[in-house]
Amino acid sequence: MTETPDLEQNPAVAKIRAWRPEAVSGLVFFRGELTVLVPREHLRPLAEFLRGDKQLAFTYLSDVTGMDRFPIEPRFELNYHLLSMSRKDSLRLRVALAGDDPHIETVIPVWPTANWHEREIFDLFGIRFDGHPNLRRMLLPEDWEGYPLRKDYPTEGPR
Numbered sequence: 001m002t003e004t005p006d007l008e009q010n011p012a013v014a015k016i017r018a019w020r021p022e023a024v025s026g027l028v029f030f031r032g033e034l035t036v037l038v039p040r041e042h043l044r045p046l047a048e049f050l051r052g053d054k055q056l057a058f059t060y061l062s063d064v065t066g067m068d069r070f071p072i073e074p075r076f077e078l079n080y081h082l083l084s085m086s087r088k089d090s091l092r093l094r095v096a097l098a099g100d101d102p103h104i105e106t107v108i109p110v111w112p113t114a115n116w117h118e119r120e121i122f123d124l125f126g127i128r129f130d131g132h133p134n135l136r137r138m139l140l141p142e143d144w145e146g147y148p149l150r151k152d153y154p155t156e157g158p159r
Contacts, residue, residue, distance in 0.1 A: 104128075
């Protein structure tokens with residue numbers, strides 16, 4: 001059996017809490033990976049802090065994933081997978097979004113690699129990224145109706 005570490009002692013968690021305690025709404029440790037639960041309004045400032053802090057140096061965004069938890073609210077979830085190459089460390093930021101208001105501020109100014117990740121999530125889930133410079137479909141035709149990775153999308157396809 002493996003022991004769960006004291007998550008508050010993690011260097012990233014301790015620095016975030018010292019910087020802005022309300023930017024962390026919860027912590028999850030599963031299979032050796034740390035996830036920081038972040039309220040929507042704190043994502044962009046937290047991203048800027050994690051990238052800009054010399055000791056943490058989370059300079060690489062490797063992936064952004066979306067998930068539909070329908071019928072549970074908050075319905076949508078975004079996971080931002082970060083790497084600190086200099087520290088050989090990883091961190092996941094998780095943001096929950098309500099089904100009736102699925103939007104969040106873009107992180108492209110912080111990590112330019114978010115561009116295509118955000119477009120893909122918009123295309124397939126319909127989550128909007130405020131301030132995105134080119135938020136339009138990239139996999140499906142522009143006239144496609146609906147968002148096929150939503151759990152309430154008709155299984156027989158668009159009508």
